Amino acid sequence: MSDRYQKILTDPLFLSELEKIRFYEKERIYCGHDIHHLLDVARVTYISVLEQRQTDPLAFGGQDLYELKDIIYAAALLHDIGRGREYEDQTPHHEASSALASRILTACGFPAEQIHQIRALILEHRGQRITPATNGPDLTQLFKEADKTCRLCFICPAADSCKWDESTKNQTVRR
Numbered sequence: 354m355s356d357r358y359q360k361i362l363t364d365p366l367f368l369s370e371l372e373k374i375r376f377y378e379k380e381r382i383y384c385g386h387d388i389h390h391l392l393d394v395a396r397v398t399y400i401s402v403l404e405q406r407q408t409d410p411l412a413f414g415g416q417d418l419y420e421l422k423d424i425i426y427a428a429a430l431l432h433d434i435g436r437g438r439e440y441e442d443q444t445p446h447h448e449a450s451s452a453l454a455s456r457i458l459t460a461c462g463f464p465a466e467q468i469h470q471i472r473a474l475i476l477e478h479r480g481q482r483i484t485p486a487t488n489g490p491d492l493t494q495l496f497k498e499a500d501k502t503c504r505l506c507f508i509c510p511a512a513d514s515c516k517w518d519e520s521t522k523n524q525t526v527r528r
Contacts, residue, residue, distance in 0.1 A: 356419075358426035360461035367430070367457050373437030382511040384504050386433040395429030397499035402492070413492055421492075424467055427458060428474040428496060447479040 361367050371388065378385050402421055405412045413421060434457075435449025451472045458468045477493045478500050504523045509515065512522065 357423045357461060357463060358430060361427060361430050361457060364457050364460055366453065366460070367434065370434045370437055370453060373440075374433070377437055377440040383515055384509070386436045390503055391430050391433065393503040394432065394496070394499045395426045397502055398425045398429060398492075398496050401495040401499065405495075420467075423463075424470055424474070425492075425496070427454075427461075427463065427467075428471045428478075429499075431457060431471065432475045432478050432496075432500065445479070447476050451475045 374386050378387070384390070399422060402413065402425065403418075406418070431454040432450055433446060434453050435444065435446040435451070438444045438449035438453075439446040454472055454475055455468060458471060463471070474493060474496050478497050501521070501523055507522075507524045507526075515522070
């Protein structure tokens, strides 16, 4: 069991960027990008993977669950880490997050193949498709759904002024 993703939580660059997001979002009335959101996305994605593996043990190429957990938690922890950069210079957060992830994951000892997979998840969570779709369960889709599912639009006090279209807001409890 690796739990390599745990190293991200103490990485100086990760902590610095997380603090930057906290600073820029201290008065934000809409969904935030704090550690709670990041961990919620990880947990919901991992639950979805476990559910899928229950019905199809070879889902996700039969990849080891501990390896998948490292990938999922690392991607979730890093998928919005570029938000501070977006606030500063309008770099799309998924692009900034991917670049930051490369540095953080390397420092945390992730192998190149996993770094590539994690960066693809980060980039694809905003809709850009990098990896080819598969016929079976798709980790990219589960990750994107988890990111949306973790938003509590149905009880948000700022929902009326949110820029999200009604059809994209999460209107129910899932998982």
